[in-house]
Each structure stands twice: as structure tokens, then as C-alpha cells.
Amino acid sequence: MTTKSVRPYGGPAGGWGALKALSEALLVQRAPLKGAATLSRMNQPEGFDCPGCAWPDPKHTSSFEFCENGGKAIAWETTSKRCTPEFFAEHTVTELASWNDYDLEMVGRLTHPMAYDSASDRYLPVAWSEAFDMIGRELRALPDPNMAEFYTSGRTSNEAAFLYQLFVREYGTNNFPDCSNMCHEATSVGLPYSLGVGKGTVLLEDFDKADCIFIFGQNPGTNSPRMMTSLRNAARRGAAIMSFNPFRERALERFQAPQSPVEMVTLSSTTISSKLFQVRVGGDVAVLKGIMKILVEADEAARAAEQPEILDWDFIRGHTAGVEALVDDLERTQWPDIERQSGLTREDMAYAAAAYMKAERAILVYGMGITQHWRGANNVQQIANLALLRGNVGREGAGVCPVRGHSNVQGDRTVGITEVPKADFLARLEQRFGFKPPVAPGHNVVTALEAMIRGEVKAFFAMGGNFAAAIPDWQATRAALGKLDLTVHVSTKLNRSHLIHGRAALILPCLGRTEIDVQASGPQSVTVEDSMSMVHASGGRNKPASEHLRSEVAIIAGVAKATLGERTVVDWDGFVADYDRIRDAIEAVFPIFQGYNARIRVPGGFHLTSTARERIWTTPSGKANFLVFPGCGEDPPESDPDSLWLTTIRSHDQYNTTLYSMSDRYRGVFGQRDVIFLNEYELRKRGLADGDRVDLITASTDGAERIVRNFRVVAYSFPNGCCAAYYPETNPLVPLYARDPLSFTPSYKGVPIRLVRSAATGE
Ligand SMILES: Nc1nc2c(c(=O)[nH]1)N[C@H]1C(S)=C(S)[C@@H](COP(=O)(O)OP(=O)(O)OC[C@H]3O[C@@H](n4cnc5c(=O)[nH]c(N)nc54)[C@H](O)[C@@H]3O)O[C@H]1N2
Ligand SMILES: Nc1nc2c(c(=O)[nH]1)N[C@H]1C(S)=C(S)[C@@H](COP(=O)(O)OP(=O)(O)OC[C@H]3O[C@@H](n4cnc5c(=O)[nH]c(N)nc54)[C@H](O)[C@@H]3O)O[C@H]1N2
Ligand SMILES: [Mo]
Numbered sequence: 001m002t003t004k005s006v007r008p009y010g011g012p013a014g015g016w017g018a019l020k021a022l023s024e025a026l027l028v029q030r031a032p033l034k035g036a037a038t039l040s041r042m043n044q045p046e047g048f049d050c051p052g053c054a055w056p057d058p059k060h061t062s063s064f065e066f067c068e069n070g071g072k073a074i075a076w077e078t079t080s081k082r083c084t085p086e087f088f089a090e091h092t093v094t095e096l097a098s099w100n101d102y103d104l105e106m107v108g109r110l111t112h113p114m115a116y117d118s119a120s121d122r123y124l125p126v127a128w129s130e131a132f133d134m135i136g137r138e139l140r141a142l143p144d145p146n147m148a149e150f151y152t153s154g155r156t157s158n159e160a161a162f163l164y165q166l167f168v169r170e171y172g173t174n175n176f177p178d179c180s181n182m183c184h185e186a187t188s189v190g191l192p193y194s195l196g197v198g199k200g201t202v203l204l205e206d207f208d209k210a211d212c213i214f215i216f217g218q219n220p221g222t223n224s225p226r227m228m229t230s231l232r233n234a235a236r237r238g239a240a241i242m243s244f245n246p247f248r249e250r251a252l253e254r255f256q257a258p259q260s261p262v263e264m265v266t267l268s269s270t271t272i273s274s275k276l277f278q279v280r281v282g283g284d285v286a287v288l289k290g291i292m293k294i295l296v297e298a299d300e301a302a303r304a305a306e307q308p309e310i311l312d313w314d315f316i317r318g319h320t321a322g323v324e325a326l327v328d329d330l331e332r333t334q335w336p337d338i339e340r341q342s343g344l345t346r347e348d349m350a351y352a353a354a355a356y357m358k359a360e361r362a363i364l365v366y367g368m369g370i371t372q373h374w375r376g377a378n379n380v381q382q383i384a385n386l387a388l389l390r391g392n393v394g395r396e397g398a399g400v401c402p403v404r405g406h407s408n409v410q411g412d413r414t415v416g417i418t419e420v421p422k423a424d425f426l427a428r429l430e431q432r433f434g435f436k437p438p439v440a441p442g443h444n445v446v447t448a449l450e451a452m453i454r455g456e457v458k459a460f461f462a463m464g465g466n467f468a469a470a471i472p473d474w475q476a477t478r479a480a481l482g483k484l485d486l487t488v489h490v491s492t493k494l495n496r497s498h499l500i501h502g503r504a505a506l507i508l509p510c511l512g513r514t515e516i517d518v519q520a521s522g523p524q525s526v527t528v529e530d531s532m533s534m535v536h537a538s539g540g541r542n543k544p545a546s547e548h549l550r551s552e553v554a555i556i557a558g559v560a561k562a563t564l565g566e567r568t569v570v571d572w573d574g575f576v577a578d579y580d581r582i583r584d585a586i587e588a589v590f591p592i593f594q595g596y597n598a599r600i601r602v603p604g605g606f607h608l609t610s611t612a613r614e615r616i617w618t619t620p621s622g623k624a625n626f627l628v629f630p631g632c633g634e635d636p637p638e639s640d641p642d643s644l645w646l647t648t649i650r651s652h653d654q655y656n657t658t659l660y661s662m663s664d665r666y667r668g669v670f671g672q673r674d675v676i677f678l679n680e681y682e683l684r685k686r687g688l689a690d691g692d693r694v695d696l697i698t699a700s701t702d703g704a705e706r707i708v709r710n711f712r713v714v715a716y717s718f719p720n721g722c723c724a725a726y727y728p729e730t731n732p733l734v735p736l737y738a739r740d741p742l743s744f745t746p747s748y749k750g751v752p753i754r755l756v757r758s759a760a761t762g763e
Contacts, residue, residue, distance in 0.1 A: 002663050002671035006690075006714055009668045012269035013221040014228060015256030017665065018068035021653075025072045025660060029079035038078050038514050038542060039071055049528045049538035051077060051155055051513045052655065054404035055224035056204045056530040066258040067225045069652075072660050076493075077512040078542060081108025083494045085125040088114055092121040097499045101469065101728070102659040105493045110509035111546035116501055123498070123507060128550065128558060131506050136562030138459060138486040138504060145172030145438075147458045148486075149448045153179045153465025154406025155513070157526030157538070158415045159582040160552035161408070162589075163575060164463055165416040167560035170435050170568060174442030176419045179465055180409050181445035182746055183371065187402040188413065189743035190377030194384035194625050195393060195400070196618035197610055199410065202363055202399035203532050208233065209397030212240045212359030214352070215273075216284050216383065217369015217749070218403050221251020221666065222652045224531075227403070228255050232270045240355040243273040245369065246281050246647065246719050247677075250666035275351060280343030281645040281722035282750045284370055286632040288382040290338040290349035291356065293330045295389055298357065310357050312391030319615060320388055322626035329628045341632040343719040361397030362390065369647070371402075372749040375634040377742035381627040388624055394615035404531040405656075411529030414608065415586055419444050425589065432588045434569050445471065446744040449736060452480035459486040460502065461559075463552065464510075468497040469657040472734035472746045475706065490555055492545075495657065510552050515540040517551045520577035524551070527583070527600050529608065535593075536605025553579065635750040640699040643752040644682065648727040648734070657728050664726075669714065676755075677716040678723035686755055690715035693758040696725065698733045698751060706733050710758045723753070 011017050041047035050057075052073035087107060093116065096104065113131045114123035126134075139148060150168045152161060165176065180188065188198035195201065207213070207230035220227040232255055235241055243252040253276060256269040263269060279287055299310035316323050335346055342349075356362055364387050370379045384393075384400055392398040404410050416425065419442035426437045443451055451457045453476055460467070460481065471477050481487070484502035490510050491498070498507050511517055517524045517540060525539035550558070557572035564570075575582050580597050587593040592608050599606040611617070617624045635645065650656070651664035651673065663670040667677075676696065683689060692713045698706035708730055718724065727748065738747040 002661065004671040006670070007668050009250060009666050012254035012256040013251030013666060014068070014225070014258055015264065015269065018258055021665065022068045022071040025075045029075045030081060038074055041541060048513045048540045049407060049536065050074070051407050053224045054407050054410060054531040055226045056532045056534050057226065058204060069222060069225050069655070073655055074514060076105070076655070076658060076660070077514055079108050081106065082545065083107040083110050085112050085114070088123040093123065093499055093501070094121055101496060101657060102662065104495055105658055107494050109492060109545035110494060110507060112548050113509060114507045116505035118503070126506070131508060132558040132562035134504060134506065135486070135488055135559050136565070139171065139563045142458055146175060146442070147456065148173060149175045149177055149443060149452075149457055149460045151177045151460065151462040151465060151467055152412055152417050153463065154409025154412055156412055156463050156552060157408060157528055158411045158535070158586065159526050159579050160463070160556060161412040161417050162415040162582060162586050163553055163556045163560075166429075166433070166570060167556055167563070169429065169437040170560070170564055170570065172438050174419050174421060174438055174440065175448060176417050176442055177445040177448040178412065178417050179406060179470065180413060181744060182470060182748070183368070183405045183409065184402055185444070185743040185745045186371035186376030186380050186740055190380035191384060191400070191402070193619065194381050194388070194627055195612040196616070196624070197612045199533055199610060200399065200401045200531060201393050201610055201612045202401045203607065204230065206363060206397050206399060210234060210239055210359070210361050210363045211397070212242070212355050212362040214356070214362065214364045215241065215243045215245075215252065216364070216366040217245060218365055218367025219245070219249050219251070219650070220403070221249060221255065223367070223650060224403050229257065229259070231255070231272050232257050235270050235272050240274045240359065241272055242352050242355055243276045244279045244284060244287055245276065246278055246722060246724065247667070248276055248278065248717060252276055274355065277344055277348055277352065278717070278719050280341065280719040281647045281724075282373055282635040283342035283344070283719070285375070285379055285382050285629055285634045286338045286341035287344060287349060288386055289330060289333050289629070289632060290342060290344075290346065291353045292326070292386055292389060293333060293338070294350055294353040295357065296327055296330055298353070311389050315391030316388070319617065319624055320626060321621045321623040325628050326385060326626040329630065333632065337632050343721070356386075356390070361395065362387070362392045363397070363399055363401050364392070365401040365403060367403050369749055371745055372747060373634045374636060374738060374740055374747045374750055375629070376740040376745045378627070378629050379634055382629050385626050388626060393624065394613055399613070402531070407530070408528040410531065410533070411527070411535065414529055415590065428589045432585060444744050446736060446739050446746065449477045449480065452484070453477070455483070458484060460484055461488045462497065463490050466495040466497050466657040468500045469495065469728045469731070472731055472738070472748070473706070473736040474732040476704070476736065490552060493658070508555055509546065509549050510555055511540070511544055511549050513538055513540055514542045515544045515549070516542065519551070519554070519579070524579045525600070526579065527605070533608040533610055534605055535600065535608060537600040553582070635747065638699070638752055640752065640754060643699045643754055644678065645722040646696070646730065646733065646751040646753045647722065647724045647749040648730045648751070649724050651726055672712065673726045673729055674711045675714045676711045676723055676725045677714050677718055679718045679720065680715050681720055682723070683713065683715055688713055688755070688757070694755045695758050696730065696733055697754045697756060698735060699754055700735055702735065702737060704735070706735060708732055
């Protein structure tokens, strides 16, 4: 285990540091040879889709593109370590609950279906058929199907996700809490009001043509490292890259491309951001409004002087509605408010605005720093406003680019994982299958948790993920999870969610992306959709981690048959035998998948058309809409003047709740994760110093105590009034009520907290 230390990281992102880190990861997982061979098949025409992030690959036809964190995701899946029935026999669940998240996943791949036995407080091996029967019995016993929740995490393939929603709807509910509800839901809900679509409007090749790229609240060097290739190329072409982030994230500063022999040998690197603005946590709306205010003023001045227009008035008049209200609001918005809220100066915003005005083509990229706020959906709409003002949507080299998280989180949504299904989708589902799907809206993550807390939910089924660690407000939400009658997890690795279980509990181990999936008609491929709406096939080659593993598709079919029995109208076995049939069914229900099976056999797959990209606006007004954000506060006003806004972030060495190590190389933190970053000014104000230990306490408005203890203070370059700490360790601090009213996205990036010196000090 790395010794605890905090020391600045001198090198650029990427480069030799990344190669070294990946080879260490392969070693830790005792997967060096298999892992390395597997890596070479990642994102290849005949290979599997990287289970890491959702960033697209150049047509899936290129030579191997090195990615440190994609490599770690593979190492964690291809590990030679195993979590066997013998392991479970040696440890009670109570004992395992005291282990940390890193140690739990480090046990290795799950090998056998396991059922909880309360007498011995252990998970015991169970036959698949028994596991299915048990689920069927419990689900059938519920008086109302809406008392069950069906969660999806975004690694699930289109085929598995489609069958999953089919089963759940035939069972009778729309309760589909989804990891997307904690992630880009603000995009899925907010963006359609603006552009008619809840997805991005750019393709990878647009990055090669953009003159200017803005990046708001997204950390590409860690969370979508293959994006660094596009950014590096853009920077070298002279495109202006403007980053808005409270951290000076290393990869946003300097990047050494592992695929560039010159940079690797000469130890040189490329400067990425032309300018990096350390915006306050929750300050992006103020920045966006500041930039737009400058654009509008500059446009008025230019037109008065009969100079060329700054705003794209042809586009605005022909394609949009609502610009007058936006301009009125911008005129009313005052600079002191913008500066206070953003933590930036008017000159900063003028600098960014100048780059934007100069650019013929601009791309606006954003991530969790925008979506995970109390007004996340409205934040997203301000990004769309900025794009629309200069007609930067539906043109080559321009557009809005939300960077999705999980590798198929977007596809899962496309094929029907939604708690608010549209009528035309349900009609086509009924037409194709002949049962009446439920129409009443179901639960998202937040409303599912609220229903659990009220005692209205009895069963929780998870298709992947680590729900109990990813959700907010652990004290209340985990207590509710522990009171359920049934919890089922389809998983590859042991995690926290298996240990916070219902009266009856099952762990069902499934194949990973890298593994061969053989069914009656032969080896199967699945398909996934990336952040840019490209759909392509993914087929594993590795021998499965255990002979007892089943594919997610086969597991869903088993559960469906056991639950629905005679009443089902679906040929589940037929679907499992040949996944082409599932794709035909998807095509029948979703016409955008026309020619699905043929098109995924073309290397690189195909693009799902985006209406906004074609400048067709499927909004009620038939136009793209400028939408007003009143004021500058995306999070509510502080109830406590002493509070700091906490943002909860990922380290470089984690994949969501999966920890690759306890270190965060680029931010210079080693061997520990219980740290809080804040600046010297805020430390002095509180009589604290680097290295001190503090408790973090939420400034709650509901009377509940939310606290995490004994965090090490790290003095860091960070804006005033805010601080940062890692997810998921700080999830107990995020109140369930702290969420966006439109999209229900938890405000993971805006939690008001107080610091109190810890009673226990020292390391
Ligand atoms: N290796 C790796 N890859 C991943 C993941 C992973 O955990 N590890 N997770 C996957 C998933 S599911 C997702 S959703 C994505 C997440 O990828 P990102 O969207 O990059 O998510 P985060 O790291 O949570 O936060 C992004 C950045 O926002 C900044 N930030 C925090 N608060 C604010 C704010 O108020 N304003 C602004 N402007 N910036 C802010 C943080 O400093 C950080 O740099 O990555 C995906 N890819
Ligand atoms: N405080 C705070 N909380 C957050 C966030 C934040 O920024 N801050 N981010 C939120 C976001 S963006 C997201 S997306 C969620 C993530 O929430 P989840 O998607 O629920 O969590 P993961 O950590 O990605 O899930 C990891 C588990 O997935 C299982 N797994 C891995 N591969 C497979 C597979 O191929 N099939 C199956 N069936 N299982 C597999 C393994 O058992 C592993 O333990 O967390 C959210 N929570
Ligand atoms: Mo995510």
C-alpha cells in the first residue's frame, strides 16, 4: 500500500506516468499477459467496446489507442483474482461490511450465483434455477408491481437493456431508476426544451474542425482520456481551448501523448488550454451569463457602427424563439452578481467571450460540473443559449457536447430504460409484443429512494452498478435499502451494495464485455451507443472468469420466465439463442434503428441521426429555444455564512465506486482518499492549516445530522468559498432533497458544509 503523502505532480498528464500506472494496474490484478493481449482488441472492428467511458473511438477502425484509464477498466475485469463460494464461506456479511470499497472489489471476479443465508450471515452458493425461482416467487407475491424497483447501471448493452425493460414492463411497472438519474439526466431533461434532443449534437470529426472549444466542469484526462487526442490535435492546430474548472486539472493544462513518439522520447508535451479559469463551484451559470452579456453588448455596438454582426441573426431569426427575453434578462443581470457568483472577473469573461466571438466554429463541452447542481437542467440550457447565439448548432465543427459517463448509459436510454415512457414508444411495444405496458410514470433514483424511505418499496433489482455507494444521503437511504424484502444484484465484482441487503438477497454473476458469450446460435455480439450517438458492436474473446457465469441477456430471460410464468407473451429463449433477434425487435420498436443488424456489421457501426444536428427542432415551438435563467445562483443561497460549497469529485484512480488505488496522481495525493481540498484563505479564516484533521458537516435544512469525520485538510489552489472531496466517501453529506427539481439529478457538485476540527487528530 502506498504511504500517505501530498506532493505536487510535476509532469504533464498522460505520457510515461500513464504507461507506468497502467503496467502497475495490470500487475496488481495479476493480469499482465492476458490483460495486455486483451487491450489490443479494445475498440477494434472485431473486438469489444471499452467498458470504461463513453467517449467515441475514431470509427472503431484505428490502430490501438492507448488510454491509461480504459486499460485499468480492462485490468479490473480481466483480473485473475476470484471471489468464490469458498471466499464467502470464510467471511460473514457483517465482517465484509467492515471492509473498505477497495478491498471488496480486489477480491476479484464473482464466480457463482450466491444467496444470502440469515442463519449463518453468509452468502451461500445457489443454483441458477433456484435463484430465478426465488426472484419469481418474491416478485409475484407483491400486491403491486410498483413496489419493486429495477435499477440499471450504464455498462449494460442495448440488447440486455431492451430485454430488461421488456420484462419489467410486462411485469407491470415503469420503475426504472437509472445511473443516468445521478449523472446526465439534467442533459436528457434540460436540453430537449432548448434543442429538441437530450443528447449531444457533435461527432468526433467536428473536433478536427472547431476553432474554439469550451470545457465546463469536465475532467477529460481522467474520465475520458481518449478525448485528449482530439484536444491535443485541436490545440496544436491553434484552436482556442477555454476551460472552466475550480481545479487546475493537469490534463487541461499539459498533456504528453503516449501515441506520439516525439513527445514521449523528448519528454515534451502539448499545452492544452489556452486559458484555464478557476470558476467557483456553482459559478458556471454566472460565467455563461457574463459571456453572453458581453456578446450581446458587442453585437449591439457592432451593428450601431455598421460593423459585421457578432450574433448570428440569420440563424436566430430563422431557427430560434425567445431571444428577446434572454437579452432582457442579460441586461438586468448585474456585473457585481456575476463576478461574485463566478469568482471570476469581468476581464476573464471578456477574454473568453473574445475567443468565442472570433471563432467561426465552436464546440461547448460539459460534464458533471454542470449537471450535478440544484439547477442542473437550467445550467445545461444556458450552454445551449451560448451555442445558439452564434448559430453553433447543426454546423460542421460546432455544437453542444455533453460527455456521457458509463460506456452505454446513452444507449440504455435509447432502447427504453426510462421511468417516463413516451406514448408512441409504448404503442409500438404493444404492437410488437401484444401486451399492454403500464403507462403511469415510474420512479427515478431520487423518487425510488423516497418511496423506499416511506416503506412503499419491497424489492430492488440492480442490473449492474453499485447503487448503495453511488446514491446520496447514506444514513437514510441505506437504512431503507436494508429493510427491503428482496435485493438482487447482477454484478461482476463484490461491492458495497451486496452487503446492504434485503431479507432475501442474491448476487448473480455475469459475463463482462471482454468475455466470449456463446449461445445456441454461436458466439454473440452486443451493441453500445457512445456519447456521440455512434452505435457499434462489441464482442469479447476471453474465456469467461468462471464456467457458471451467464450473460446479462440470459439472466434477464431466466428471471422473466420465472416471474411471468405462463402469462408471458415473449419468446425469451428465442432471444437468448440469437441476439440478432433482439436487435430485430429493437428495430421494430425504435424505427431509428432501421437496418440494425446489417449496419452493425459494417466496421465502425452507424450514427443515430440527431434532429438538432440537421437543424430540425422537435420542440413544441418548432424552433430552438433561448431559455432564461433568472439570477445567477445555481445553488440556493447559503443558510450559514460560514459554510463552504463542497463539490464531490473523482480521483484519477477510480471508476465511480470502483477504486483502482488510494492515490490521485495528478492532484498529488497519495495513499489516502479522506482528504478535503481548499485554499489558504479559507483555511486561515478557520484557523486551520494543511495537514489538520476536520469533520465535514452538511448545513442541512431538514434537521438531520450529516457528517463525515477526520478528513485531512489539503491546502490547494482553489476558488474562495468552496472545497472539494472525493466521491463516494462524501455521499453521506449529500441530502436527498438537494436535487434539481426538473431532472432530479442530485446536487453532488453543490453541498453546503461546515468544517469542525476533529476530536481525534493525527494520522
Ligand atoms: N477513469 C474514469 N472514467 C470515468 C469515470 C470514472 O469514475 N473514472 N466515470 C464515468 C462517469 S459515470 C461519468 S458521469 C464521467 C464523469 O466525468 P466528469 O464529468 O469529468 O466528472 P467529475 O470528475 O465528477 O467532475 C468533473 C470536473 O468538474 C469539476 N467541477 C466540480 N464542480 C464544478 C462546478 O461547479 N463547476 C465547474 N465548471 N466544474 C466543476 C471537477 O473539478 C472535475 O474536474 O466519467 C466517466 N468516465
Ligand atoms: N457524490 C457523488 N456521487 C455520485 C457521483 C458524483 O460525482 N458524486 N456520480 C454519479 C454518477 S455520474 C454515476 S454514473 C453513478 C454511478 O453509479 P453505478 O453505475 O451504480 O456505480 P459503478 O461504480 O459504476 O458500479 C460498479 C459495479 O458495477 C459492476 N459491474 C462492472 N461491470 C459490469 C458489467 O459489465 N455488468 C454488470 N452487470 N455489472 C458490472 C461491478 O460489480 C462494480 O462493482 O454514481 C453517481 N454518484
Ligand atoms: Mo455518470
